[in-house]
Amino acid sequence: MTALDLSLIRKTASGRTSQDRPATFSLDRMTTLQLAKRTVIFNVDAASIASLVDAAREDIPGLTSNQMFQTVANHNPDTFWAIAKRDRFNIACLKGDGFLAVLPLTHEGTRRLIDGRLNTKMPELCYIARQSERPAGIYVWAIHAKGTIAAAIPLVLQKFSTPLYRGVNIYSRPVTKGGLRVLEPLGFSPGAHYDGLFAPNLQMFDRSGDVPIQPAARDPVTVEVVRSMDEMARVIAIRGAIYMAEQRCPFEEEFDGNDFSATHLICHKDGEPVGCMRIRYFAGFAKLERLAVRHEGRGGGLAGRILDAAVDLCRKKGYSVLYAHSQKRYLKVWESRGFKQMGGRELVFSDFDYVEVKLETEKHPQSITLDDDPYVLIRPEGRWDTPGILERSASRGVCNSADAR
Ligand SMILES: CC(C)(COP(=O)(O)OP(=O)(O)OC[C@H]1O[C@@H](n2cnc3c(N)ncnc32)[C@H](O)[C@@H]1OP(=O)(O)O)[C@@H](O)C(=O)NCCC(=O)NCCS
Known part of the structure; x- marks a missing residue:
């Protein structure tokens, strides 16, 4: 469920020149810092959720009900983020120009998302993690962010970088070719996996290699x-x-x-x-x-x-x-x-x-060469001394070849 200004997002991520839009605030002239200064994201009450979803319905036919968004937000308030231009933002009257909604999924919820059994239009709450619970996967449920506010999408996703969410993969379902191109520059790639399951029709932003936040006590x-x-x-x-x-x-x-x-x-x-x-x-x-x-x-x-x-x-x-x-x-x-x-x-x-x-200088005595173990070569860049996630995956053996065909 996506409706946003694709060209703007593409230009933000790629840094490409804007030839067709010499607007004062075109994104190709703005830094992330500036974007952050120009947009705000915040949680809103039931009435605002309803009005944002109603506005989105004009662009996204088949969008789930206002009640469903509200029920999910009551269950976990981190699921619905309103986005507004800072110059229109009024703390006394919180009103968004668009929104991004996510489903933080439990282990079983993520399994069902990948194998197609999760009803993403009317998700059952038992598959959605509570606010203080670490989810197994985060599903980008709906985005309605047109014009320059689309640039706030990375800000919302950044909300999921706190220790609770760090390292949790983010999934999305590109409804259109455009939708596929929107999230790719942000780090999503086609195909999603979880717990040995694979879904070619989903996109995934793989954060499994994210380092835990360093304890400040050691070297600051x-x-x-x-x-x-x-x-x-x-x-x-x-x-x-x-x-x-x-x-x-x-x-x-x-x-x-x-x-x-x-x-x-x-x-x-x-x-x-x-x-x-x-x-x-x-x-x-x-x-x-x-x-x-x-x-x-x-x-x-x-x-x-x-x-x-x-x-x-x-x-x-x-x-x-x-x-x-x-x-x-x-x-x-x-x-x-x-x-x-x-x-x-x-x-x-x-x-x-x-x-x-x-x-x-000299090459490092243990510098990478073709003689290295292939499992070393697929470790995360710079962490060649530590076993990586892919070699751990080898313990599962070959069990998906039929599904992948
Ligand atoms: C250049 C820059 C990265 C230096 O950062 P910094 O953290 O202050 O540098 P450090 O404290 O680590 O200093 C490293 C060494 O450079 C020297 N140094 C740092 N700034 C210096 C300066 N302006 N003039 C002369 N020497 C300088 C330090 O004395 C130190 O030498 P030492 O190890 O022998 O004591 C920082 O000034 C900067 O970001 N400048 C703007 C960005 C820029 O123009 N970068 C282009 C770099 S080509």
Whole structure:
């Protein structure tokens, strides 16, 4: 059950140019930070649920009854999220412009979703988890978000990144070809699985590899490979704040089309996202770029920690040559990690002058090679020392071959 402005979502996620919509607030000119500033999400009362669902019914024929949405929201208030433009938002009179509804499903509910036995129009409450209960799967039940408020969908999904929901896969049923394209850029892919069952007609956002939130007691600083949409949103927020706001970099230069062909690192301090970096790979060398640390965290060694993690990851992948463009004023940052300025080539982009720097190092002694166990090769990026979910799945043996045909 989906009705939203597809073109806007696509442009948000891909960073593509808007050629057909030079509107003042077109999304291709807005950062996630700005989007978050322009939209709000909130729970609403029964009357508002009814009016939002009535409005959606014009676009989504066959939408389930107002009463059903209300019953599910009474059972678990985390199921219905109204979305509004911030400038129309009035705390004294909560009224949404659209909504996103989910079904947090129990183990049996998720099994039934995948094998097709769950009645998603009139779901039985026994298959829906309570508010304080960790669900086994989250089903995107209905979306009605037209125009720029469609950009708030990632904000709603981010609600499901709290410890209670972290690592729980999110499922959706694309009703139209358009619906399929909407959620894909957010991290959904065709085909869904749970507990050995597979549903080719559903989409799934696989969050099973999400790391548990680090206990702050140990090292307050962490640098991790970005593995989820939530973490990518944090990277985009940091880069929006630093490159676009501080350095006045135009959106299309900062989000240059290379973000989906890269590894991203996210640095947290005391659980707060503070820095990031992007790595792209070429034959013979890896390129480190978009190093950024939030203003208030600078001067405390965070960039050094991010660079160390990037170098370590590249060495484990088998690279010994790392290349970067250093803003001239930050050459010392790179030199602090052994990078050396190359030749005399200089370049200018996005209003700053750059020099080429290079680190010649050694591959990691346990760097990945073709001789490695194939189960090591399918482990999550950067976690090659720890058994991954796919090798655990091998214990189930081959039991789905007939279904998959
Ligand atoms: C560049 C940036 C990432 C540095 O972050 P940071 O967390 O303050 O850096 P660190 O504290 O880890 O410093 C790492 C090293 O660089 C040095 N350094 C940091 N900022 C420096 C500066 N402005 N000038 C000279 N040296 C600097 C530090 O002294 C340290 O050296 P050391 O390990 O020998 O003591 C941060 O200033 C930033 O985000 N700038 C805006 C984004 C940007 O333009 N990035 C482009 C990088 S090419």
